[in-house]
Each structure stands twice: as structure tokens, then as C-alpha cells.
Amino acid sequence: MSPFVSVAWPDSGGTPGSIDIRTAADTDVGHSRYGIVEMWNDNPAFHTRSAATTSQVGVRFPNVLIPQGATITSATVTVYAPDNSRNYYSPADDTTVGLEQADNPVAPASGTKDSRSINTGTTTTWVQDGGFIYQNNDPMNAIDLTTGMQEVVNRAGWASGNAVVAWFLHGGNGTTANGFRPHQGQASGVTPRLQVEFTY
DSSP, rough: OOOOOOOOOEEEEEEEEEEEOOOOSSGGOOOOOOOOEEEEEEEEEEEESTTTTTTEEEEEEEEEOOOTTTTTEEEEHHHOOOOTOOOOOOOSSSSEEOOOOOSSSSOOOOSSGGGGOOSSSSEEEOOOTTTTTOOOOOOOOOOEEEHHHHHHHTTTTTTTTTTEEEEEEOSOOOOEEEEOOSSOOGGGGSSOOOEEEEEO
16 A cells, blocks of 8 residues: 655745845946945945935846746845944934836946936835944845835836846935945945745
8 A cells, every 4th residue: 555645735825936146246236326425444335424415326136036927925135234433323214215116227327316216116214223333244124125026026027037226215304324335345245135035
């Protein structure tokens, strides 16, 4: 008599998948700004300091292997704190983050305001631990972009392997400093990171 064999059939949510990728090159991060970007120990950092400044930066993640129309169950972006000679924290009112609503966006330009940053679909507020002081290379609070990622992969022109761009937008409505390490000059463990869970 044959032994009983248990088979786990996929549920109605589809086959699960996940990606965990980082920026691939210096050119994946563009300081398209009309505010402040500072050099901290020879490494640029997106940085906003006062209610009088507005600024933006784009972060491109290449080769996002998610099928068109997949169901996104979780999508987060994590960035890392810059030079510990500067103590700062990021309050909830400083920065919003969204994913560019485009099929395969090119890397952000640097030096001037980039009009692409307004095409970000659903944005989320980048909420940090109020008063918490990050040290050099600390991971900062993950940014939930689940809804925005769903909007991207639902696009008719989206294809697995395309890139996505996350835009960090500071409208000048905060009063304290805020910043993170871009790709330039950084070890692989502290470059911007995109993690997505999905079913298909």
C-alpha cells in the first residue's frame, strides 16, 4: 500500500515571490533639488534643515523582477543615516515619499528641479522616531510604499525587470534636519534598499 502523500496546493492568493535589491550605481541617485544637498565627509547626503527650504531627490532601483499585475503584499524602502558628526532626526512633517508612476523610468538628473517628481501616485509620510538620534550608517525607519508599488505594477506598460524610482519630497514645512546616504561612495550594505513581497 502506498504511503499517504500530502500536497500543498497554492491558495487563491497565487504563487508568492519577493525581491530585495539596492541601487546599482552612483547614477541611480539624483539630487534634483531646489533646496540643500550637503557633502558630509566627502559623501553627499540629501538634507533638509529648515522651514524655508524645499528639496527633492530621486532614487532608482533597477531590474525590479515583479510580473505585471502581481498583488503587492508589502513594499518598503530603507535608507541609511549619514556621517555621525551631524546629529539629526526626521520628524513626521518633513518628507513624503512616492514611487514615480512610469513604466521604466530613467535615472534622476542632478542639479535642478525635476518635474518627474510630481508624478508619484500615492505618497506616504516618512515617519521617524521623534527625537531619536541616528548614528553613521544606521538603518532609518522603513518607508511603506505598498500602495504606490501596486499602482506601478498595475500599469499596462509595466514589465518585470523594469526600474522604479522613489522620490523623496520635502516641502519646506518642517523645522529640523533630515537626511540619508545616497549611493555615492558607500559600501553595499548602506545603499538605498527596496524590499517587496508579492503574489502572482
